[in-house]
Amino acid sequence: MDDIVIDFLSLPEKEYLKFGKKVKKEKYNEIQVKRALESVVKKEKYSKKEAITLIKNLLLTSQHVPFERKDFYAHWGKTICYVTNFINKGESINYKILYALYKSQIKIKRINGTKKKVLRKSANINC
Numbered sequence: 001m002d003d004i005v006i007d008f009l010s011l012p013e014k015e016y017l018k019f020g021k022k023v024k025k026e027k028y029n030e031i032q033v034k035r036a037l038e039s040v041v042k043k044e045k046y047s048k049k050e051a052i053t054l055i056k057n058l059l060l061t062s063q064h065v066p067f068e069r070k071d072f073y074a075h076w077g078k079t080i081c082y083v084t085n086f087i088n089k090g091e092s093i094n095y096k097i098l099y100a101l102y103k104s105q106i107k108i109k110r111i112n113g114t115k116k117k118v119l120r121k122s123a124n125i126n127c
Contacts, residue, residue, distance in 0.1 A: 003032065004019070004028060004032050004035065004036040006019055006036050009054060009057070011057075016057050016058075016061040017061070017064060020060070020061045020062060021064045023064075023065045024064050024069070026069075033071060033072050034071075034075045037075040037076060037078075037079045038075070038079075041078070041079055045086070046083065046086040048086060048087055051084070051087050052087070052100040052103050054083045055080060055083055055100040056101065058080055058083070059080075061076075084096040084097060084100075087100055
């Protein structure tokens, strides 16, 4: 069982989508998924800009993963909640996530429907 190494800060969008599709097809087991997402939590400090990028990329990753993959969403949700600690806007986790999504899209034109993908998925977050 090989560990999955995925850099949620710097890879292109297609890599996050590919990871999500592989999780959907059950090519990765729970331990591999957990370790991939734990790589985000291992770093003790992120800048606000990095946190915004991480939230956007984690949401893109989950786009193709069905809710039946509870193992993925358990670790994914904890990771999202951890990253929101580095955004100092308001107290609510939901507000911080929406703020991050807004900031991640404000300077981006609609390229490949990214804005629609991220905002559509954001409605399904529960921390």
